[in-house]
Amino acid sequence: EAGVTQFPSHSVIEKGQTVTLRCDPISGHDNLYWYRRVMGKEIKFLLHFVKESKQDESGMPNNRFLAERTGGTYSTLKVQPAELEDSGVYFCASSHGGGAGYGYTFGSGTRLTVV
Amino acid sequence: GNSVTQMEGPVTLSEEAFLTINCTYTATGYPSLFWYVQYPGEGLQLLLKATKADDKGSNKGFEATYRKETTSFHLEKGSVQVSDSAVYFCALVTWGNNRLAFGKGNQVVVIP
Numbered sequence: 001e002a003g004v005t006q007f008p009s010h011s012v013i014e015k016g017q018t019v020t021l022r023c024d025p026i027s028g029h030d031n032l033y034w035y036r037r038v039m040g041k042e043i044k045f046l047l048h049f050v051k052e053s054k055q056d057e058s059g060m061p062n063n064r065f066l067a068e069r070t071g072g073t074y075s076t077l078k079v080q081p082a083e084l085e086d087s088g089v090y091f092c093a094s095s096h097g098g099g100a101g102y103g104y105t106f107g108s109g110t111r112l113t114v115v
Numbered sequence: 116g117n118s119v120t121q122m123e124g125p126v127t128l129s130e131e132a133f134l135t136i137n138c139t140y141t142a143t144g145y146p147s148l149f150w151y152v153q154y155p156g157e158g159l160q161l162l163l164k165a166t167k168a169d170d171k172g173s174n175k176g177f178e179a180t181y182r183k184e185t186t187s188f189h190l191e192k193g194s195v196q197v198s199d200s201a202v203y204f205c206a207l208v209t210w211g212n213n214r215l216a217f218g219k220g221n222q223v224v225v226i227p
Contacts, residue, residue: 004158031213042119043159043204043217056213091159104215106151106159 002026004107006092012113018080021110025074025094031055032075033095033104034067038088046090049075082114117142119205121218129226130197136190136221138179138205146207148172148181148188149215153202162190162203195225 005024013019025032034046046065047057051072060067064083069075079086089111093104122137140146150162150172163172168183177192188205205218 006158033213033215035215035217037220040219042219043206043215045214045216048213059214093159103161108156108158 004092004094004105006090006107006110008110009108010111010113012115013082015084015114016081018078019082019112021077021079021090021112023075023077023092023094023107025092026105029094029096029105030072031095031097032069033093034075034077035091035093036088037091037109038085043091046077079112082112084114087112087114117146117207117209117212117214117216119207119216119218121205121221125222125224127224127226128195131194132225134190134192134195134199134223136203136205136223138188138190138218140186140188140205140207140216142186142207142209144209144211146209148179149206149208150177150179150188150190151204151206151217153204153220155201159204195223197225197227199223200225 030051032049035043037043045059048055049069052069066078089109091109093106095104119140147166149164151159152162153159163174165172165181171180179188179190202220202222204220206215208215
């Protein structure tokens, strides 16, 4: 089966601009997660979709971040306007079920650099 | 809440050396424990996992044992290869909570 696909793989934007990251989960996986790793720090949870619904968005840092998953397939994460501290690697993961008993498959990540 | 602590700093060692990366955790509830690996230019891959106390996860020569009494899940490999150079992340998730909690990761560099 195809894995989790993220694009772009890299993005360099100026402060104040808008960037949209995309994640295509494994087909049939209802659960989709976004995580972020800021340089040198832990990978932090951002949010969790079950199909098209936001199950948990408590990790979203502020209202400059907007995630969508229309139709329960691919997801986008928009940052508008981008700030310097948004730089990092954004990972997407999907799983068939939710919770500790299921495996999470991660994408390769999008490296975002805000200058 | 849930948190994971990994030893500080990168790890540089010679080929065929013994590797240990320490991982300790705190968890609300009973956690499942994971080691993920990120090879250069690739995504996070599950390396191994353990879902209950005293379980040993193993894969590709790596092992980690779920120690409830010390809240630890240290990663070990007896003889590393250059191809093991990567970033290693310890992580946990508790039942009823879908979010993985990760440690900061350790860059491992194996020199020939």
